[in-house]
Every structure is written in C-alpha cells, then in structure tokens.
Amino acid sequence: MRAPRLPSERAYTLASAALFPVLGLFVALPLAGAFMPLFRGDGAFDNLGRAFGDARFLGSFGFGLGQALASAVLALLVGLPGAYLLGRKKFPGKRLLSALAVVPFCVPPLIVALGFVLYYGKDGFLNRALMAIFSLDSPPLDFLYSFWGVVLAHGFYNFPLVMSMAGDAWSGIRRDTEDAARLLGAGRVRTFVTVTLPGILPAAGAAFTLTFLMCFFSFTIVLLFGGPGVGTPEVELYRAARFDLDRPLASAFALVESAVALLALYAYARLERRVSGRRTDAARREAAVPFRGPAGVAGAVVYGLLVLVAFLGPLAAVAGESLVVRSAKYGPGNLGLGNYLALFSSPSFVRAAGNTLALGLGSALLAALIGFALSLALKRTRSPFLASVLPLSPLALSSVVLAYGWSSVVGTATPLTLAAVQAVSAYPFILKGIQGALGSSDERLADAALALGSSRLGAVFRVRLPLAAPALLSGFAFAFAISAGDANALIAAPVPGYETLALKLYQLAGSYRFNEACAAATLLGLAVSLVFFLKDGRHAIA
Amino acid sequence: MHARSTFNFNRPFIAILITCLLSAVVLMGTLSCLSCDAPDQEGALVVYVYDSFASEWGPGPIVEEAFEKATGLELELVAVGDGAQALARAIDEKARPKADVLLGVDNHLLPKAVSADIFMPYRPENAALVPSDLVLDDQWRVTPFDWGSFAIIWDSERLAEPPRTLEDLTKPEYERSLILMDPRTSTPGYGFLAWTKAVYGDDMPDYWQRLKPSILTLSPGWDTGYGLFTKGEAPLVISYTTSPAYHAEYETAGRYQALIFPEGHPVQIEGAGILRGTSRPQAAKAFIDFMLSPEFQSAIPLSNWMYPIVADTVLPASFEHAPKPTTNLLVDPAVLEGAERSALDALN
Numbered sequence: 063m064r065a066p067r068l069p070s071e072r073a074y075t076l077a078s079a080a081l082f083p084v085l086g087l088f089v090a091l092p093l094a095g096a097f098m099p100l101f102r103g104d105g106a107f108d109n110l111g112r113a114f115g116d117a118r119f120l121g122s123f124g125f126g127l128g129q130a131l132a133s134a135v136l137a138l139l140v141g142l143p144g145a146y147l148l149g150r151k152k153f154p155g156k157r158l159l160s161a162l163a164v165v166p167f168c169v170p171p172l173i174v175a176l177g178f179v180l181y182y183g184k185d186g187f188l189n190r191a192l193m194a195i196f197s198l199d200s201p202p203l204d205f206l207y208s209f210w211g212v213v214l215a216h217g218f219y220n221f222p223l224v225m226s227m228a229g230d231a232w233s234g235i236r237r238d239t240e241d242a243a244r245l246l247g248a249g250r251v252r253t254f255v256t257v258t259l260p261g262i263l264p265a266a267g268a269a270f271t272l273t274f275l276m277c278f279f280s281f282t283i284v285l286l287f288g289g290p291g292v293g294t295p296e297v298e299l300y301r302a303a304r305f306d307l308d309r310p311l312a313s314a315f316a317l318v319e320s321a322v323a324l325l326a327l328y329a330y331a332r333l334e335r336r337v338s339g340r341r342t343d344a345a346r347r348e349a350a351v352p353f354r355g356p357a358g359v360a361g362a363v364v365y366g367l368l369v370l371v372a373f374l375g376p377l378a379a380v381a382g383e384s385l386v387v388r389s390a391k392y393g394p395g396n397l398g399l400g401n402y403l404a405l406f407s408s409p410s411f412v413r414a415a416g417n418t419l420a421l422g423l424g425s426a427l428l429a430a431l432i433g434f435a436l437s438l439a440l441k442r443t444r445s446p447f448l449a450s451v452l453p454l455s456p457l458a459l460s461s462v463v464l465a466y467g468w469s470s471v472v473g474t475a476t477p478l479t480l481a482a483v484q485a486v487s488a489y490p491f492i493l494k495g496i497q498g499a500l501g502s503s504d505e506r507l508a509d510a511a512l513a514l515g516s517s518r519l520g521a522v523f524r525v526r527l528p529l530a531a532p533a534l535l536s537g538f539a540f541a542f543a544i545s546a547g548d549a550n551a552l553i554a555a556p557v558p559g560y561e562t563l564a565l566k567l568y569q570l571a572g573s574y575r576f577n578e579a580c581a582a583a584t585l586l587g588l589a590v591s592l593v594f595f596l597k598d599g600r601h602a603i604a
Numbered sequence: 605m606h607a608r609s610t611f612n613f614n615r616p617f618i619a620i621l622i623t624c625l626l627s628a629v630v631l632m633g634t635l636s637c638l639s640c641d642a643p644d645q646e647g648a649l650v651v652y653v654y655d656s657f658a659s660e661w662g663p664g665p666i667v668e669e670a671f672e673k674a675t676g677l678e679l680e681l682v683a684v685g686d687g688a689q690a691l692a693r694a695i696d697e698k699a700r701p702k703a704d705v706l707l708g709v710d711n712h713l714l715p716k717a718v719s720a721d722i723f724m725p726y727r728p729e730n731a732a733l734v735p736s737d738l739v740l741d742d743q744w745r746v747t748p749f750d751w752g753s754f755a756i757i758w759d760s761e762r763l764a765e766p767p768r769t770l771e772d773l774t775k776p777e778y779e780r781s782l783i784l785m786d787p788r789t790s791t792p793g794y795g796f797l798a799w800t801k802a803v804y805g806d807d808m809p810d811y812w813q814r815l816k817p818s819i820l821t822l823s824p825g826w827d828t829g830y831g832l833f834t835k836g837e838a839p840l841v842i843s844y845t846t847s848p849a850y851h852a853e854y855e856t857a858g859r860y861q862a863l864i865f866p867e868g869h870p871v872q873i874e875g876a877g878i879l880r881g882t883s884r885p886q887a888a889k890a891f892i893d894f895m896l897s898p899e900f901q902s903a904i905p906l907s908n909w910m911y912p913i914v915a916d917t918v919l920p921a922s923f924e925h926a927p928k929p930t931t932n933l934l935v936d937p938a939v940l941e942g943a944e945r946s947a948l949d950a951l952n
Binding site for chain 2: 183184185285287
C-alpha cells in the first residue's frame with residue numbers, strides 16, 4: 063500500500079540518506095577494520111587458503127557449529143514444554159516462569175559460568191548433595207570442561223528464549239480450529255501434528271535460530287569450559303589476534319564466522335516474517351485454562367522442579383556463595399557480608415561501577431539513536447531484503463569481531479569504540495520494538511500534522527518521536543542491560559586502565575576470588591534485572 | 605491555543621529528551637575520563653604485571669608502597685592477564701607504548717620478547733647481586749627478580765596414588781585429573797610445554813596426544829587453573845615446587861604436595877625490562893634497581909611464592925615444605941620454536 067506523494071516523502075528521503083552514514087560508521091567501518099588484515103602479506107586468497115589448510119581452523123568451525131546446534135536442540139527440548147505451559151495453562155508461578163525470558167539477555171554469561179562451577183562442579187552443591195543423599199564416594203556428575211559441558215551451559219542458559227517465543231505463538235493458536243479437527247475425527251496426535259505444530263513451528267524455528275546464533279558466538283563460557291583442544295571461532299579469533307599476533311588468520315576467522323552467521327540470520331529473518339504474519343491473523347489470544355487432571359499437574363510440577371534444580375540452582379548458588387566469607391584465599395569460610403564490604407571499600411570497584419553506568423548509558427543512547435534513525439529510514443524501503451535483513455544484521459556480527467575491527471581501525475580501543483560495539487549489538491532489539499509500535503496509523507498522523515501546517519522536523523518531533531517513545535524507552539533499558547553485562551568487547555580489545563563491573567567480575571573469577579566475584583555478580587545481576595523490570599524490557603524481545 | 609499546543613510535548617518525549625541530555629553529559633564524562641587515564645598526563649610510572657602479582661594477596665601492594673617510599677616516585681601496577689598475555693599486550697602496543705616497564709617475562713618467553721625488540725637494555729647498579737647462573741640476558745634487556753621450579757601439585761585428599769613421572773600422567777587412572785594452562789597465554793602453561801619438550805624432544809607432540817585424556821582443561825591463566833584445583837575440580841595441577849609453602853603458611857601443611865619427578869624440573873626465572881619508547885626512563889631505571897633491593901626481594905617468598913633472586917634473602921619457615929628437585933632442567937628456548945603449535949595440534 064503506497065501512500066500518495068506528500069511533502070513527508072522528502073523527510074523520508076532525508077532520513078534514508080541518514081541510514082547509510084549511520085550503518086557505515088557503526089558497522090562498515092569496524093567490519094572493514096576486521097577484514098582488512100586479510101589482504102596483508104601474500105594477499106587475501108593465500109591467507110584464506112592458509113587458514114583453510116589449517117586443521118585447527120576447520121576444527122574450530124566444526125566445534126563451533128556442532129556445539130551451537132546441540133545447544134539449540136537442547137534449548138528447544140527444555141523450552142517447548144514451558145512454551146505449552148505459558149501458552150495454554152493457568153497456574154501459580156506463571157509470571158515467574160515467563161519472567162525467566164530476560165535471563166539469556168540480562169544475566170551475563172560469566173555469572174552463568176561461575177554458577178555452573180559452584181553448582182555442577184566436582185565439589186559443587188549438586189554433587190555434594192547427591193553424594194550425601196546416595197552416600198557415594200565420588201562425585202557422580204562430571205561433565206563440565208567438555209563438549210557436553212558447553213552444550214548444557216548454553217542449552218539451559220537459552221531455553222527461556224524458546225519458551226517465551228514459542229509460548230507466544232502457542233497462545234495464538236485458536237482452540238476452535240483444534241476442536242474442529244477433533245470433531246472431524248482426528249486423534250490428539252494428529253490434531254497436534256496438523257494444527258498445533260504448524261502454528262508454533264515458525265516461532266520455535268525463529269527461537270532455535272536465534273539460540274543457535276547466540277551459542278555460535280559464545281565466548282566466555284567456551285573460554286572457561288571448553289576443555290583442551292580448539293575453541294569456537296570466536297575464541298580462536300581472540301587467541302589468534304591477541305596471542306599468536308596472526309592478524310590475517312584472525313581476519314579469516316572473522317570473515318568466515320560472519321558469513322556463517324549471516325546465513326543463519328537469513329533463515330531467522332524468513333521464519334520471523336512468517337511468525338509476524340501469523341501474529342496478525344491471531345490477534346485474539348486464547349484464554350489460558352487451569353489443569354484438568356492429576357497427570358497434567360504432575361507433569362507441570364516435574365517441569366517446574368527441573369527448571370528450579372537445573373536452571374535456577376546455579377544462579378542461586380552464586381547469590382549464596384556471595385555471603386560466604388573466607389579468611390585465607392583457599393580456606394574455609396563463614397556467613398557474612400564481608401565480600402560486599404570488601405568490594406565497596408575498594409576504589410577500583412567504585413570506579414568500575416561508575417564506568418559501567420557511564421558506558422551503559424552511552425551505549426544505550428547510541429543504540430536508541432541508531433534504532434530511531436533506522437526505523438524512520440527503513441519505513442519506506444522498497445527492497446524486502448533491506449527491510450528484513452539489514453536491520454537485524456548486527457545479530458550476525460559478534461562483539462568480538464566488531465571490537466577487533468575497531469581496534470585495528472583506531473589502534474587501541476577506547477570507551478567510545480566500546481560504546482559503538484555495544485550499541486550495534488543492542489540496536490536491533492530497539493529497532494524491532496519501534497517497528498512493532500509504529501503501525502500504519504503513524505503515517506496518517508504524520509501526514510495530518512503536515513497537512514495542518516506543521517514543519518517536517520516538527521512532525522518528526524511532535525508525532526513520530528512521541529509515538530515511538532514507549533518502545534524507545536524499553537529498548538533503552540534493554541540496551542543498558544546488555545551493555546552492563548557485556549565483558550566480551552573489553553576482553554577482546556582491552557582499554558588500558560578502563561574497567562567495568564563485568565570485566566572486574568571476569569578478573570575476580572579468573573583469579574578465583576570466587577566469593578568476591580559472586581558478590582559482584584549478584585550486584586550486577588540485581589542492578590540489570592532492576593533496570594529491565596522497571597521498563598519491562600521483555601517487550602523488546604518479543 | 606495554538607501557541608500552547610506548540611509546547612505541549614507529552615511526557616515520554618520529555619523523558620527521552622532528559623535521558624538524551626543526561627547521556628550526552630555522561631558520554632562527555634567518559635571521554636574526559638579516558639584522557640585522564642592516559643599515562644603521559646599523570647606522573648605515575650606504569651608497569652604491566654601479571655594478574656597474581658597485582659592482586660591483593662600478591663607482592664603488588666607491598667611493592668607499590670615500598671617503591672613510593674624509597675624513591676618518592678608514584679608507581680602504578682596494571683594487571684594485564686597472565687605473563688604471556690602481558691607480553692602480547694606490550695608487543696601489540698609497541699608503536700605507542702602505554703607502559704614504561706613490563707614485568708613477568710621469563711626465560712622461556714625471552715626469545716619472543718627479544719625478537720620483537722621491545723626492551724631497552726639497562727644493567728642495574730646492583731646487578732652483581734644476581735647469581736651468574738640466574739642472569740637472564742647478558743645484554744640486560746631483562747633483569748631477573750625471582751625464580752622457581754615447575755612441578756605437579758597433588759591433592760592427597762582426592763587422589764590416593766600420585767603419579768611418579770611425566771609418563772605416569774598419561775595413565776588411564778588419571779583420566780580428567782590434570783589441570784594445565786594454555787601455553788599461549790600463561791607462563792606455567794608454557795613452562796609445562798618446555799618441560800615436555802626437554803624430556804621428550806621430538807616425541808613431544810606424541811606425548812601430548814597420549815596425555816590428552818588426562819587433561820581436564822587448559823585454563824587461560826595460572827590463577828584460574830590453581831583456583832579450579834583448590835576448588836576440587838581436579839587432583840593434579842601444574843604449578844611450582846613452592847606452592848605447598850603457601851598452604852603451609854595459611855592453611856595446614858600436607859594436603860597439597862609438590863611431586864618431584866626423576867626426569868628433573870624446569871627452572872623458571874622471571875624478570876622485568878624497560879619498554880622502548882618510555883617517556884620516563886629515569887623512573888623506569890629506578891624501578892629495575894629497586895627490584896634487587898631487600899624491600900622488594902623479601903616480599904617475594906610470602907607474596908609471589910617464588911625464590912628471591914638475591915641469594916642471601918631470608919626464607920620463611922613455611923618454605924621447608926617446598927621440596928628441592930633432584931635435577932634442574934634448563935631448556936634452550938631455541939628448541940621451543942614452533943613447539944606450542946605442535947603440542948596444541950596434538951590435542952585436537
């Protein structure tokens with residue numbers, strides 16, 4: 063549906079013209095920086111040939127793809143029962159279950175890693191509990207530091223994403239269609255396969271692809287739990303750039319990694335479009351109903367326990383351990399607030415907290431500006447490719463690639479390049495929020511404002527910006543949370559003398575001042591979830 | 605009416621405006637913070653060190669205070685990961701150095717540092733205090749400050765029968781029992797590699813292949829690996845013969861023991877050098893001199909858990925729990941060329 067040519071058209075042309083410099087500065091420049099070293103030495107083909115001839119290069123992609131696929135499958139298996147519960151059932155604790163959706167975004171992977179060692183480690187809570195209950199001599203669980211350790215950490219970390227996205231779709235499937243199928247003689251299984259499954263598949267597929275992408279780009283968890291042997295391309299890129307000082311190899315990793323991710327993203331964009339198509343069909347949500355039989359209740363209770371033990375356990379372990387104070391570095395401990403006191407009395411911690419706040423606000427501001435500018439510019443893009451893939455393309459660019467790119471462009475990273483990296487990782491979520499919030503009514507309101515004599519800029523400020531405001535604000539909170547929890551960009555391209563809470567946490571955990579690390583993690587987790595819930599950033603995800 | 609409606613912005617809009625303004629202010633703050641971090645505007649001498657050196661339990665706090673007291677110069681120790689990471693960082697920044705001194709280059713990493721030509725030679729005034737067999741570099745690009753021997757540490761409460769040789773480590777009974785460090789990022793990690801190279805020579809990659817099932821993980825740095833070990837994740841870890849002294853000093857002696865292998869133990873000599881392009885060469889030289897002073901040397905045993913380089917420094921009683929290797933291995937760094945890669949390739 064094309065609008066008649068109104069004066070506002072020119073405003074859009076101007077805004078579209080803004081699209082390219084914005085994307086150029088924040089995406090193309092660091093990308094060019096990341097790929098340029100490939101042309102050094104004997105040229106791009108020779109460098110790529112050398113990379114592909116290296117067993118470690120292909121091994122790394124094999125490992126990266128394998129673990130990401132297995133992790134996404136696990137997230138799907140754990141997430142789908144939850145999606146059913148969220149989409150169809152009414153039960154106490156439902157809000158809590160749906161609130162878990164923020165975890166993959168706002169709990170930094172470092173905290174998850176810390177929680178996994180404390181909880182699933184050989185001397186962890188779960189192993190000690192199992193040894194006590196079944197009077198065993200040796201710890202029964204030993205899966206960390208292997209392929210499966212990485213997969214379990216990823217799968218459990220990301221299942222809420224599947225649960226939330228597929229749950230949304232599930233509640234949109236009309237019950238009367240299912241009832242009709244049953245009346246026409248289809249059995250329960252057939253009804254599920256022919257009616258229900260096609261309804262949730264696109265959403266589940268989109269969630270699967272998103273999880274796959276997030277696990278493919280996983281950095282910290284693989285760095286800590288990867289076991290001996292090669293790491294994911296993300297980790298190997300970091301090692302090649304920082305320790306082997308082999309920039310052409312690092313660039314080969316960056317290039318191939320981004321290409322693989324772009325393919326996955328294309329699949330995501332296609333699935334996502336099918337999901338939004340369905341969403342408008344089924345604007346009416348089906349009312350959730352309570353459980354009917356004891357079997358259903360039992361199933362739900364088992365599922366709840368699984369989530370509690372396997373997923374919330376490690377996070378609770380972090381909070382619990384933060385209250386244990388140890389006198390010597392590796393000695394026994396007592397309960398107390400000493401770790402928190404130690405943190406607050408350290409000037410570097412206070413400085414790191416200030417930096418986190420400043421960097422988070424800066425990144426979120428940049429992300430909001432990029433998101434808003436792109437939402438205006440993309441409104442009348444005629445190419446469906448631009449409209450669907452371009453705004454999401456940062457999902458295919460990891461923060462390690464971007465940080466590496468910036469550091470080869472500017473020499474050394476600065477807080478501003480950090481903010482630029484984090485803003486690019488966060489803006490797709492803001493953009494999606496704004497695009498969702500601005501329906502076609504926006505056009506008519508803006509045109510009306512113009513017809514009534516408002517200037518073009520006035521229309522942007524008085525009509526478009528206020529309409530986008532709620533989505534912008536939750537996106538802002540979301541971007542802040544992402545920035546505050548992100549340590550990857552800083553680990554991959556350190557800024558000398560500049561620390562944030564997430565980096566501090568990485569260093570504390572790295573030097574195994576576990577209890578202080580747990581205290582820092584608890585504070586960071588609380589602060590981030592607070593920001594998130596204040597603005598109900600969940601809307602930014604769905 | 606019309607005039608009023610012009611200013612009738614609704615509340616979310618104002619909220620956005622305020623947020624934007626605030627963030628702009630904060631961004632400016634970030635920028636100015638960055639410039640105040642730049643070393644040449646501040647007087648402090650910047651020394652890159654490895655993490656455990658700078659930590660609260662390490663020599664860092666003692667050294668900082670003593671150096672400032674002795675020389676009146678301000679000292680800032682910046683932790684940049686494990687030893688090999690610190691070196692990589694200094695090489696990375698060679699064109700525009702952000703530090704004046706790099707501390708933590710050991711005998712195994714020295715060739716890398718020398719071929720990157722990052723150090724300025726300086727023979728400290730009190731160089732004679734360094735025993736001749738511990739001198740790292742005859743051109744004094746790097747001045748040694750402590751030394752130790754690598755050894756496997758055994759947790760006697762979690763493992764009944766300790767390995768007796770490097771070869772024993774490959775036995776199936778030690779499956780997933782050994783924590784090593786990544787040789788690319790950590791000096792003990794590289795030290796273990798040097799050890800296997802010295803003992804196995806050209807068969808070294810073969811040994812790593814046999815060792816693979818025993819390795820639980822390659823941690824990025826010594827701190828992480830040793831932390832996992834004391835957390836009970838594995839009963840064996842690569843560390844130093846002096847590590848049991850730590851436990852004897854602060855906990856109880858006996859549980860964690862350094863295993864002495866008949867093949868011999870590689871010696872690690874740690875040093876520091878002045879980075880080329882420093883804007884404070886005088887202060888940097890004062891720091892190198894200070895490393896050999898009694899204040900610095902006496903802090904080493906109980907905070908860095910190594911042997912002081914100056915031989916007549918008094919050792920604390922807990923060092924009796926550090927066993928002496930029967931054979932010391934000195935590994936020629938030249939044979940380590942490419943060893944890192946072949947060992948890591950063997951792990952795939």
